[in-house]
Amino acid sequence: MDGYVLAQHRAHSFYPVFDRKPDAQHQTHYCPGCGHGILHKLIARAIDELGIQDRTIFVSPVGCAVFGYYYFDVGNIQAAHGRAAAVATAVKRTRPQSIVISYQGDGDLAAIGSAEILHAANRGEPITVFFVNNAIYGMTGGQVAPTTPVGAKSTTTPFGRSVENEGYPLRVCELLAALEAPIYLERVALGNNKQITAAARAVKKALEIQVKGLGFSLVEILSPCPTVWKMTPVEAQRHVRDELAAIFPAGVYRDRSKDAVPWNAPARPPGDVRGMLGIAPSNGKKPAPPGTFVDQRIKIAGFGGQGVLLLGEILAEAGMRAGLEVSWLPSYGPEMRSGASNCSVRLSTAPLDSPVVSSPNVLMALNEPSLRKFLPDVEPGGAVFYNRTALPEDCRRQDVHFILRPFTELADELGDARAGNMVLLGAFLQMSRALPLEAVGAALAHMIPSERLRALDLEALERGRQLVKEILP
Amino acid sequence: MALHGNLIVSIEECKGCGLCVEACPPKVLHLTQQLNHCGYHTVEYTGQGCTGCGICFYVCPEPGALAVYRLAA
Ligand SMILES: Cc1ncc(C[n+]2csc(CCOP(=O)(O)OP(=O)(O)O)c2C)c(N)n1
Ligand code: SF4
Ligand code: SF4
Ligand code: SF4
Numbered sequence: 001m002d003g004y005v006l007a008q009h010r011a012h013s014f015y016p017v018f019d020r021k022p023d024a025q026h027q028t029h030y031c032p033g034c035g036h037g038i039l040h041k042l043i044a045r046a047i048d049e050l051g052i053q054d055r056t057i058f059v060s061p062v063g064c065a066v067f068g069y070y071y072f073d074v075g076n077i078q079a080a081h082g083r084a085a086a087v088a089t090a091v092k093r094t095r096p097q098s099i100v101i102s103y104q105g106d107g108d109l110a111a112i113g114s115a116e117i118l119h120a121a122n123r124g125e126p127i128t129v130f131f132v133n134n135a136i137y138g139m140t141g142g143q144v145a146p147t148t149p150v151g152a153k154s155t156t157t158p159f160g161r162s163v164e165n166e167g168y169p170l171r172v173c174e175l176l177a178a179l180e181a182p183i184y185l186e187r188v189a190l191g192n193n194k195q196i197t198a199a200a201r202a203v204k205k206a207l208e209i210q211v212k213g214l215g216f217s218l219v220e221i222l223s224p225c226p227t228v229w230k231m232t233p234v235e236a237q238r239h240v241r242d243e244l245a246a247i248f249p250a251g252v253y254r255d256r257s258k259d260a261v262p263w264n265a266p267a268r269p270p271g272d273v274r275g276m277l278g279i280a281p282s283n284g285k286k287p288a289p290p291g292t293f294v295d296q297r298i299k300i301a302g303f304g305g306q307g308v309l310l311l312g313e314i315l316a317e318a319g320m321r322a323g324l325e326v327s328w329l330p331s332y333g334p335e336m337r338s339g340a341s342n343c344s345v346r347l348s349t350a351p352l353d354s355p356v357v358s359s360p361n362v363l364m365a366l367n368e369p370s371l372r373k374f375l376p377d378v379e380p381g382g383a384v385f386y387n388r389t390a391l392p393e394d395c396r397r398q399d400v401h402f403i404l405r406p407f408t409e410l411a412d413e414l415g416d417a418r419a420g421n422m423v424l425l426g427a428f429l430q431m432s433r434a435l436p437l438e439a440v441g442a443a444l445a446h447m448i449p450s451e452r453l454r455a456l457d458l459e460a461l462e463r464g465r466q467l468v469k470e471i472l473p
Numbered sequence: 474m475a476l477h478g479n480l481i482v483s484i485e486e487c488k489g490c491g492l493c494v495e496a497c498p499p500k501v502l503h504l505t506q507q508l509n510h511c512g513y514h515t516v517e518y519t520g521q522g523c524t525g526c527g528i529c530f531y532v533c534p535e536p537g538a539l540a541v542y543r544l545a546a
Contacts, residue, residue: 004479005545008530010537024511026483026537032490032513037534044536071536193496193528200531226490233490 011044013053013073020070029067033233035134035190035223035240036065039199043101043130044072046204050211056099057091059084063105064138082113085120088127094353099210100127107137110146110170117172121216124181126263128206129218131172134225135244142228146170149247169247173220177253183215183260185253189222191241195250205257214260222248294324294349296434297357299374301342302366302387306408307421310447311364312343314425317443318435319347327355340369347434362432364424366408371395383431385424403427405467411460419460426464431472478525479542480518486538489513493529493539502529 017025030037047053053074060068062081069076075098079087088102102120109117109131120127136154137143144154144161147169151160173187184206188199199221206217222244224236231239298315302308309330316328330343344357361382365371371386372395378384380399387407405427408420429435440461448454480502487509493516494502501522504514516538525543533539 001479001542003545004542006540007478007525007543008527008539008541010540014536026486027488027511027535030534032488032534033492034534037536038532041531041534041536193532196531233492234495237492237495 011041011048013044013047013056014040014071015073018070020067028071030064031225031227033224033226033236034064035221035225036132038190038196039130039132039203039221039223040065040068040071042196042200042203043103043207045200046207047072047074049204050207052099052207052211055097056101057095059088059091059100059102061102061104061108062139063108063132065103065105065132066139068103082108082111083116084108085113085116085125085127085129088129089120089123089125090353092125092127094351099207101207102127102129104129104131105138106131106133106135106145106147106172107140107143110172114146114170118176118179121176121182121218122179124183124216124263126210126213126215127217128210129216130203130206131218131220132223133172133220133244133248134223134228135169136225136228138225138228147172147248149243171248173218173248173253176218181216182218182254183256184209184217185220186218186255187220187222187248187250187253189240189245189250190224191222191237191245195241198250209257209260212257213262214257215263220248222250292349294347294434296345296347296362296432297360297379298345298347298362298364299342299357299360299377300345300364300366301340301370301374304339304341305418306366307418308341308366309343311421311425312345314440314443314447315345315347315435317447318440319345321442322435322439324348324435325350325352327352329355329357342370342374362428364428366420366424368392375400383428385427387420387424403431403468403471407464410463410467414456414459414463416456419456422457422460423464423467426461426466427468428464429461430465430468476521476523477544478523480523480529481540481542482516482518483538483540484509484515485511486535487513487515488535488538489515490534491516492532492534496528496532498526498528499524 028037057075058072060078061084084102084104088100092100133147135147136145142154143156148161153160173185176182176185186202188202189195202219206219209217222240224240226233226236229236300308300312312328316326319326325348327346346352359379361379363374363378363384366387378400383401385403389404407423408417410423411417411419499522501519502516505517509515527541530539530541
C-alpha cells in the first residue's frame with residue numbers, strides 16, 4: 001500500500017495479546033455489538049493521547065466488564081460489586097499522582113453501589129468515573145436495573161417494569177448534578193458514529209480534568225446490550241438512539257472545569273491525632289527521619305500460641321510510635337489453639353494503600369508449615385527468619401537471606417518458650433534497623449502490663465539482637 | 474476516482490456484528506458467507522471507494538479488528 005499511512009488502529013494502551021483464553025488472544029469477551037468494547041476503545045485512545053498510560057489505574061467492576069484487567073495495559077484493580085468508587089477513592093488518596101478510573105455498570109453504580117458513588121461525588125474525589133448505562137444487568141442475564149425503562153420486560157419484571165413496584169428509572173447525572181462538588185457530569189450515547197464521536201470527546205475531557213487535578217468527573221454512557229435486549233447489534237444501536245436517549249437525555253449536566261482550581265492532596269489531619277487518641281504520648285511522636293525510606297512488608301506465621309499475632313501488634317504499635325504509617329492484619333485459623341495463624345504487618349514512610357501483604361520482603365516463620373506456605377511468596381532479596389538451625393531439604397532459595405535460629409528454644413532457656421517471638425523480634429530489629437529501640441520499648445510498656453513478663457520480653461529481645469550481632473558483627 | 478482510503482480487516486478479531494457495515498458512509502463494507510474460527514460471518518471491504526474517514530473503526534467494538542489507512546497528502 002504505497003503512499004498510505006495508518007490513520008486508525010488498535011490503541012497502545014491495550015495489551016498486544018489478551019491472555020484470558022488461548023483461543024481468543026486478540027478478541028474481547030464481549031458479545032458482538034456490545035457497547036463495552038466501543039467504550040474501551042475510546043478510553044484506551046484517550047489514555048494514549050494524554051500520555052498517561054504509565055500512571056493510570058483502572059478499577060474494574062463486577063459486571064460484564066469484570067475482565068477489564070485483561071485488556072488495559074495499565075495498573076488494574078478488581079473491586080467488589082458496587083465498591084469501585086470507594087476503591088478508586090483509596091487509590092487516588094494514597095497515590096495522588098495516578099490517574100484513577102472507576103468503570104461501572106448501572107447495576108454496579110446505580111443499584112448496589114449507589115451509596116459509594118453518591119458520597120464519592122459529594123466529596124468531590126478527583127477521580128474519573130465511566131458509568132455504562134445499558135439499562136439492565138448484563139452479566140447475570142437480564143435482571144431489572146434501577147435504569148430499566150418503565151414497561152420494559154426483564155427476568156425479574158416479566159410483565160414489564162411498573163412504577164408501583166420498581167419505581168422510576170434513576171437518572172444518575174441529574175441526581176449528581178444536585179451536589180456541589182462534581183466538576184464535570186455529561187451523558188453521552190453510543191447510538192451511531194456521531195454520538196460515538198461526541199462520547200470520545202467527553203471521555204477525553206473527563207480524564208483531562210483529572211490530569212489537571214480539578215476534581216470529580218463522570219461520564220454516563222448509554223450503551224447497547226444486544227444480547228440481553230434480544231436485538232441485533234444494529235437494532236440495539238437504534239434502541240439507544242431512539243428509546244434510551246428519550247428517557248436519559250444526552251448533554252452536559254455540570255461543567256465547572258473553567259473555574260475550578262487544581263486540587264491538592266488533602267492535608268494530613270491537623271494536630272497530633274495519635275496523641276489525642278491516646279495511642280502515643282504527644283511528645284513521644286517522632287517523625288521518621290527525612291530521607292530514610294522504610295517499606296517493610298512483613299508476614300508472620302506459626303501455630304496459635306506462638307505469639308504470632310502479638311508480635312505483629314507490637315511491630316505495628318512501635319512503628320506508629322516511630323512516626324511510620326502502619327497496618328496490622330490478622331488471619332485466624334479455624335481453631336482457637338494450636339491451629340495455624342498468621343498476620344501481615346506493613347511499616348512504611350509512605351501512605352499505605354492496602355494492609356494485605358502478598359509479596360513480603362520479610363517472612364517470620366515460626367514453624368515448618370508456615371515456611372512451606374509463605375516462602376515462595378517472599379520477594380527476591382527479602383529476609384526469612386526461621387525457627388530452626390537448618391532448612392528442610394526442599395525449601396531452599398538462593399535469592400533470599402535466611403536467618404536460621406531456634407528462637408523458641410532460646411526463649412525457653414531464658415525461662416519461657418512463649419517469648420520466642422520476642423527473640424525473633426530482636427533479631428529482626430538488629431538486622432533491619434527499621435525501628436528505633438525506644439519505640440519498641442514504649443510499645444511493650446503499653447501492651448504488656450505485667451512487669452515480670454515485660455522484663456522477660458526485654459531480655460528475649462536483647463538475646464535476639466545478640467544473635468544477629470554474632471552473624472553480622 | 475483515486476482511492477483516498479484503505480481498510481484492513483483482521484478476520485480472526487471480527488465478530489460480524491455489522492455495525493461498521495451500517496455506519497460506513499459510502500457503503501463499501503459487507504458481511505461475507507465465510508465463517509472465522511469463532512463462527513462469525515466476518516466483514517469484507519469491496520476494495521473500492523473507501524474514503525479513509527475512520528467511522529468504521531470508531532463504531533467497531535473490537536480493539537484491533539479494523540485498521541484504516543489514508544492516502545498521505
Ligand atoms: C456482592 C455481589 N452481588 C451480586 C453479584 C452478582 N452480579 C454480578 S454482575 C451483576 C450485575 C451487573 O450489572 P451491571 O453493573 O449493569 O453491568 P453489566 O453486566 O450490565 O455490564 C450482579 C448483580 C455479585 N457478583 N456480587
Ligand atoms: S451481555 Fe450485554 S453488556 Fe454483557 S457483554 Fe453481552 S452485550 Fe455486552
Ligand atoms: S474508513 Fe470510512 S469509508 Fe472506509 S470503510 Fe471505514 S467507514 Fe467506510
Ligand atoms: S464492527 Fe468490527 S466486529 Fe463488527 S462487523 Fe465490523 S469489523 Fe467486525
